[in-house]
Amino acid sequence: MTLLDKDGVRLAVDGAVATVTLTNPAKRNVQSPALWRALTEAGRMVPGDARVVVLRAEGRSFSAGLDRQAFAPEGIDGELNFADLARASDQEVDETIAAFQEAFTWWRRPDLVSIAAVQGHAVGAGFQLALATDVRVCADDVQFAMRETSLGLVPDLTGTHPLVQILGYARALEVCVTGRFVHAAEAERTGLANLVVPAQDLDGAVSDLAAALLAAPRNAVVETKALLAGAVTRTYEEQLAAERAAQTRRLRDLAGIGD
Template identity: 60%
Template sequence: MSTTENDPGVQLHRDGPVATISLSRPEVLNAQTPQMWDALRRFGKELSGDVRVVVVRGEGRSFSAGIDLKVAGDGEFHLLASSADEVALARIEGYQEAFTWLRRPDLVSIAAVHGHAIGAGFQLALACDLRVVADDAKFSMAEISLGLVPDLGGTKPLYDLVGPARALELCVTGRRVGAAEAERMGLVNRLVPAAELDAAVADLAAAIVAGNRDAVVETKALVAGAGGRDLDTQRRYEREAQLRRLRDLAGLGE
């Protein structure tokens, strides 16, 4: 069974354990607005508990060309700048939550990227656990061109994927990176011809859903925490996770 929810500029389609979020402003290359971020945050809070995979995609010619300056430009920037610290910071935190829930431990999120992934579009792709990328994709952390910083949670995953020097270069220059270079950097899990993007994403989602849900959740937690642990600590976490799985499979879990 499948269901669909609509919001201005964003659609959520659920089909069993797979939910697809589509940015649906193709006439402006899926440029993003605060209203879209509100919808994304709400989707995250209201997502059905039986969803295991979330796919994020863009309709039309691009994934997302970044923030829509005509809708969220000077007015929004002035509102934030002129608000009290706690008000402005809380507002930005709300926008961040539209992105960061995609790293929830009980889900695996996949960005299906084609065409432009610029600024907020790049950060949305980075917010996902995995990225399947068409060969026509172009990435850019373009906030620097507006005199701004990336503030939607993108700097941490970028750092983790490409390292500090490369992450700094991309953020302070805003240069565009093609799909092939992005793959060499480690930004891409799968690089495919544009015509094969949807099929590749569907295959990956199906492979994830085919695995035992609790094992996938435990494995994601192990991998997510590995970077901050030494080998002995990581081995202990592996032992503990495996014992939980064995007991659960034997019907002896809590």
């Protein structure tokens, strides 16, 4: 069932799996404020009983990044020109970027597991969108690159935090500042890709992973995700306490004992 189809974004739901598809292959799924608004809207429309969200893209490239028209004097038709944004107040710029970031934050919702199916180029905003998900399954032709710094900007669409978590500070800095491509073998070796498969097998691999994720009881998945997500900010002893508390809830739930 299709719930949304606008501005290069389609949301469809099949049982417990919601699929968000980037639908502008002719322009390599370039991104714009309109697309970000549509992604934000899609996130708000994902049903509460969905358990897995798949992010995929039509065509040969996952996303070639920001539409370069945004930097042209005339900007993107109907959108705020980036030069005009630069002349706005600090608060206005902050609020505008915060609104853009909403398209990238909901993928790690506590009750969902999100999977990005990434093929071809995932550049700049495209790289950050893939990083926004919990898990990435990549085709063997994938090419990640963070080009913002090369353009005189910084990655500001939520990508810096997961990139440092995955690669560590030194490698994340090198990848961002050089703007170089990270290909499939390196992506898999460094953890940017959970799995790399031949391009023709990408959809099947994602479907198999989604099925495996759905095999475990929902509440156990939610508790496990919360434990792992919080581990990076807790001390060792705090993590042990969190494990005990989560297991207590699970045991009581399985035994049918309420709070």
